[in-house]
Amino acid sequence: MKFRVTHQDPHSSARAGVLELPHGTVETPVFMPVGTQASVKSLSNNELEALGAQIILGNTFHLYLRPGVDVLDYFRGIHGFMGWNRPVLTDSGGFQVFSLSKLNKVTEEGVAFKSPVDGSAHFFSPESAIDIQRSIGADIMMCFDECTEYPAAYDRAAFSVGLTSRWARRCRDRWLEGDTEKQALFGIVQGSVYESLRRESAEALQELDFPGYAIGGVSVGESKEEMQAATGWATAFLPADKPRYLMGVGAPEDLLAAIEKGVDMFDCVMPTRNARHGNLFTRYGRINIKNARFAKDGLPVDPDCGCPACRNHSRAYLHHLFRVGELLSQRLNTLHNLYFMIQLAIRARRALCSGTYTGFKTAFLQDYHQK
């Protein structure tokens, strides 16, 4: 993996960069659609490419349970299995063993948990999380971390940082035993809402010299202000020449704020989850397509949008599809919302490359919050 910052914003920490990965080049800032179970909800690979998706996410926890490591090995990883040829990033399963498995027990060694699918017993260690991600074969793997819940007292958050750091070392050691060129490994900064802990975490990981760093333990219930502060504390203590990935964030305004703090990569289920609820992004803020006022509205969801839903269909048709529960509703809504987020990152990048990021951000937010 190679990363270089090509443009630095003179007024903030925002930057544009290029990330070279085994399955292709990713231009940053970038929004990465989430394909938890080797599928981005309802979309085909062709559609994802047409939306401008440069890299997608897979989920180690889910893929380990189904289809399982033996199937992934048989198809030599997720690329062959799902037919996606561009880069993939996998999270480590650290977040999901806590959020999705009700029965879990954390020890220094790792986490014992019960499968939410069939109740069977499993164990993830830093080493096994790397091994599973080797089978998945993503271009970027993540360290197995303990994601700190919110709110968390200082001592609790400090313990979490310590454990995450010790696990990060074990992940790195396992990673170094294999082909480090084929798959990169990112460390994950924890530390909750405490500046000293975010710093401690960032510095401890930096000693391990990862190809890139992620900021975890955000978007877990804290306020937007707390999230921005945590992001800023982490990026301030991370090396400038390595890519930074803010996990699970977020709304358009969060994306732009984090870019300004020097974040390069984003993922979030919000565009797909909102799509399911008829909640659609537009230049002038969010609308809910189920609202009766759209029943005879012949305009596209967002007249400025170039996505397949907006190019081909009216608000009235999308309103109807949502109301009658047609599958096409979720598909068109997902296409629209993902296009919006992917293009937002692309537009931010373009502004960074031409030195106009502040103006771009101000203009975007002015429109977006107009209503």
Added chain:
Amino acid sequence: MKFRVTHQDPHSSARAGVLELPHGTVETPVFMPVGTQASVKSLSNNELEALGAQIILGNTFHLYLRPGVDVLDYFRGIHGFMGWNRPVLTDSGGFQVFSLSKLNKVTEEGVAFKSPVDGSAHFFSPESAIDIQRSIGADIMMCFDECTEYPAAYDRAAFSVGLTSRWARRCRDRWLEGDTEKQALFGIVQGSVYESLRRESAEALQELDFPGYAIGGVSVGESKEEMQAATGWATAFLPADKPRYLMGVGAPEDLLAAIEKGVDMFDCVMPTRNARHGNLFTRYGRINIKNARFAKDGLPVDPDCGCPACRNHSRAYLHHLFRVGELLSQRLNTLHNLYFMIQLAIRARRALCSGTYTGFKTAFLQDYHQK
């Protein structure tokens, strides 16, 4: 509407033809995907066109309830509303007022029924069924009929034929008041499993001189033998120079048998419904993709198939998507099954045009029933 038979099979009543409609030309025999609520389950219009869909179905009962006539009028019909530019056929709602509305009351005047959506009271008459179909704006409209349930005693079936004939006259009269070139109207033959009644119904409708004729009251629970007999009795008494449409049929073997009896047009929800249950057509019969033996199967569903699911994905991936309940599962399965049926009709047509229908049918069934 113009229809001409271009090739007549020397060994059976099978024929190939060309149907010219306001929104385009349809080559027969043809399989028409069902888009009940102005959407063919999960598919985009581009995908439907790529599958070879020449004409799709809309459903008067559903479209009347949602989005409603005022919305359809506002968008000048279903084509503008859903963005589909090729021909559309609408059924009359006759079948659904009985099958989907538990509370319904039939009189000579029409049918009073309660909406399955919100329980509100509605009334369909032959005249209103035509008026609603005018608002939908399909290239082909259907007469409002009383679809005879199965089993039905002779007297009950005879009453149904009589009522359907009287309603057909009223439908025709209403149709003649409007633009008969813009939308054609088909009569529907009833008569259950009774040859004399099928004949009586076909002859009564023929006196009204419709542009085309449908065979209704089939695929309602009768045996395949009864269905084929009913189809043969109806086609025998219908004019050879008008298109014939067998409603709600069916399986691949039913399609080929009906073509041999002189049927030109087909629709069926089976390909889409089967897709939802993981039941997929292949050259060598049906398979269920949820079967564990497909977990590591790297072949396409049908190696001979040119559909997007088979061109891009393995059985193992489709098995996984079905097992984890991903939306893409239903979409890929639907693409595959619809392609199979659409292409079956296209291949039958090609055989008819080259005078090899019997051989084609024999070879297809030999493969299809091999297992």
